[in-house]
Amino acid sequence: MADATADLAAPAPGRLTTADGRPLKAALGRAQSRARRRAFLLVLPLLLFIVITFIVPIGQMLHRSIHNDGFARNMPQLSQWFADTEPGTEPDETAYAALAADLKGAAEARTVGIVGTRVNYEMPGTRSLFTSTGRKARGFEPPYMEAILEADPKWGNPNLWGTMRQVSQAYSPNFFLAAVDLARDNEGNIVRAPQERRVYVMLFQRTFLIAGLITVLCLLLGFPIAHLLATLPLRTSNLLMILVLLPFWTSLLVRTTSWIVLLQGQGVVNNSLVATGLISDANRIQMIYNQTGTIIAMTHILLPFMILPLYSVMRPIPPSYVRAARSLGASSWTAFRRVYLPQTLPGIGAGALLVFILGVGYYITPALVGGASGQLISNLIAFHMQDSLNWSLAAALAAVLLGAVLILYWLYDRLVGIDNLKLG
Numbered sequence: 001m002a003d004a005t006a007d008l009a010a011p012a013p014g015r016l017t018t019a020d021g022r023p024l025k026a027a028l029g030r031a032q033s034r035a036r037r038r039a040f041l042l043v044l045p046l047l048l049f050i051v052i053t054f055i056v057p058i059g060q061m062l063h064r065s066i067h068n069d070g071f072a073r074n075m076p077q078l079s080q081w082f083a084d085t086e087p088g089t090e091p092d093e094t095a096y097a098a099l100a101a102d103l104k105g106a107a108e109a110r111t112v113g114i115v116g117t118r119v120n121y122e123m124p125g126t127r128s129l130f131t132s133t134g135r136k137a138r139g140f141e142p143p144y145m146e147a148i149l150e151a152d153p154k155w156g157n158p159n160l161w162g163t164m165r166q167v168s169q170a171y172s173p174n175f176f177l178a179a180v181d182l183a184r185d186n187e188g189n190i191v192r193a194p195q196e197r198r199v200y201v202m203l204f205q206r207t208f209l210i211a212g213l214i215t216v217l218c219l220l221l222g223f224p225i226a227h228l229l230a231t232l233p234l235r236t237s238n239l240l241m242i243l244v245l246l247p248f249w250t251s252l253l254v255r256t257t258s259w260i261v262l263l264q265g266q267g268v269v270n271n272s273l274v275a276t277g278l279i280s281d282a283n284r285i286q287m288i289y290n291q292t293g294t295i296i297a298m299t300h301i302l303l304p305f306m307i308l309p310l311y312s313v314m315r316p317i318p319p320s321y322v323r324a325a326r327s328l329g330a331s332s333w334t335a336f337r338r339v340y341l342p343q344t345l346p347g348i349g350a351g352a353l354l355v356f357i358l359g360v361g362y363y364i365t366p367a368l369v370g371g372a373s374g375q376l377i378s379n380l381i382a383f384h385m386q387d388s389l390n391w392s393l394a395a396a397l398a399a400v401l402l403g404a405v406l407i408l409y410w411l412y413d414r415l416v417g418i419d420n421l422k423l424g
Contacts, residue, residue: 058402065395069170070118074111075102079168087188091161096145099155100137107134121390122174122183123163129154162186175396200380200397207376208404210295211359217299218306218355219348226310226347231319241311244304252301256368259297263287263369289371297365302358306351313347353412357405377401 072079077098091099106112116130133151140147148155166174166184177183177190181198185191192198225244229237247255262268270284279285287293317340325335363378370376377397384394 061395062399064392065175065399066173066392067171068118068121068167068175068392070114071164071167072170074106074109074115075099075164075168078102078164082165082168087162087165088186091145093143093145095161096148096155097142100140100144100148103130103134103137104140107137117389118167119160119163121393122167123160126154126160126163129160158186175392176400178393179396179400200377203375203377203380204400204404206291207360207378207401210291210298210376211356214295214298214302214359215306215352215356217295218303219352221299222303222306222310222351223344223348226307226314229307229311230314230317244307247301247304252364253368255301256297256365259293259300259369260288263293263296288369289374291370291374293369293371294366294374294376297369298359298362301365302355305354305358309350309354310344310347313344313350317343349412353409356408360401360405 078095081095081098085095102115103112106115112130112134113127116127116134119130120127129152133148133155136151140151154160162185165186166172166188174184178193178197179200181193181201182190183193183197229240229244232240260267264270265284265286265288267288269287270279273279274281274284287296321339321343322335325339326332330338360376361378362376363382366374366376367379367382370379378401381394381397381401384390384397
C-alpha cells in the first residue's frame with residue numbers, strides 16, 4: 001500500500017520539477033515575473049520623471065494650442081446667443097442686451113481685459129474698445145443697441161461681431177491657422193491672413209533653411225576633424241578630443257557673447273582685416289546682428305554634436321579596408337567613395353539629425369547675435385510667451401515645430417533606418 005502511494009506522488013515521466021517537487025516551468029514563470037517587477041520598479045522613477053517633465057508639459061501645450069476660454073467664460077450670455085444663431089446673423093436687440101449684461105458682469109469681476117485680449121488676438125486694436133465700454137456698462141439702459149452704439153460706434157462693425165462669434169467657442173483651431181498665416185472670415189471660411197500678419201511661414205522657412213545650412217557646414221567642418229581623430233594614435237587623439245569637448249565646459253552664454261566681441265564692427269576680426277590691409281576702415285564687414293552672425297555662432301556651438309557621432313563610427317573602421325582597395329587598383333577618391341564613406345553613413349545621419357533638430361529649436365544664440373534678420377521661430381515663440389502673453393499661439397507654433405521635427409524623424413527612419421543611428 002505504501003509503495004502504491006509513493007507511485008501516485010511521483011512526478012510523471014519526462015516532467016521536470018524543482019528540488020521541493022514543484023513544476024519547473026511554473027517556477028521559472030514566477031521567477032521571470034518577479035524579475036520583471038523588480039526591473040519595472042527600478043525604472044519607475046525614470047518613467048515618472050519623463051511623464052512629469054516631458055509628457056505632461058507636451059500634453060498641456062497641445063491642449064493650450066486649441067483651447068482658450070477667455071471670452072466664453074466671461075461672456076456667457078453673448079456666447080449663448082452666438083450658439084443659438086447661424087453664422088452671419090445680424091446682431092439684434094437681444095444680442096446687444098446680452099453684450100451689455102456680459103460687459104457689466106465682466107467689469108464687476110474685473111475680467112473685461114481678459115475678454116478684450118482674447119478678441120484682440122484675432123482682431124488687433126479691439127482690447128481698448130472692450131475696456132472703455134466696460135467702464136460705461138453700468139449706465140446702459142434699454143434699448144441696449146442704441147446705448148452701446150452711442151457709447152462707441154465701433155460696436156456696429158460686422159467684422160467685430162464675426163470675430164466675437166469665432167472666439168465664443170473655447171476650443172478652436174484658429175491658433176493653428178494663425179501659425180501658418182491663415183485666418184477665418186466672417187462666414188467661417190479659411191482665407192489667407194492680411195499681408196502685415198504673414199510672418200510665421202517666413203520664419204519657419206528661415207528656421208529650416210538656416211538649420212539645414214548649419215548642418216551642412218558642421219558636416220563639412222566636422223568630417224575631416226573626426227577622420228583625423230579616428231586615424232591618429234589613441235594617445236594623440238584623446239588629447240585632441242579635449243579640444244572638441246572643451247566648449248561643453250564653457251557656458252553657452254559666454255561662448256555666444258564671445259562671438260559678439262569677435263564679429264562686431266570694431267571687433268577682433270574686422271580690426272585684423274583692417275590691420276592687414278585686406279579691407280579699408282570704411283568698409284568693415286557687418287558680421288553680427290544678422291543671419292551671418294547666427295550661422296557662424298551656431299555652427300561653432302553645434303560642431304561637437306557632429307564630430308562625436310562621426311568619430312564613434314570612424315574609429316572602428318580598419319584602415320586595411322582602404323589600403324586593400326588601393327592595392328586592387330582603386331584611386332584614393334574611389335577607395336574613399338566606395339569603401340570608407342558608406343561605412344560612415346550611420347554617423348553622418350546621426351550627426352546631421354542631431355545638429356538639425358538642435359538648430360531648429362535654438363533660442364539664446366539667435367536672440368543675442370541674430371538681430372532682426374537672424375531671428376528664428378523659437379524667438380517668436382518666446383515673444384508670445386513672455387511679451388504678448390498669447391500662450392495659445394505660442395503653443396500652436398511650438399506644436400507645428402514639433403510636428404515638423406517628428407516628420408523629419410519619420411523620414412530618417414524610412415530612408416536610413418533608426419536602427420542605424422550611431423550617437424556615440
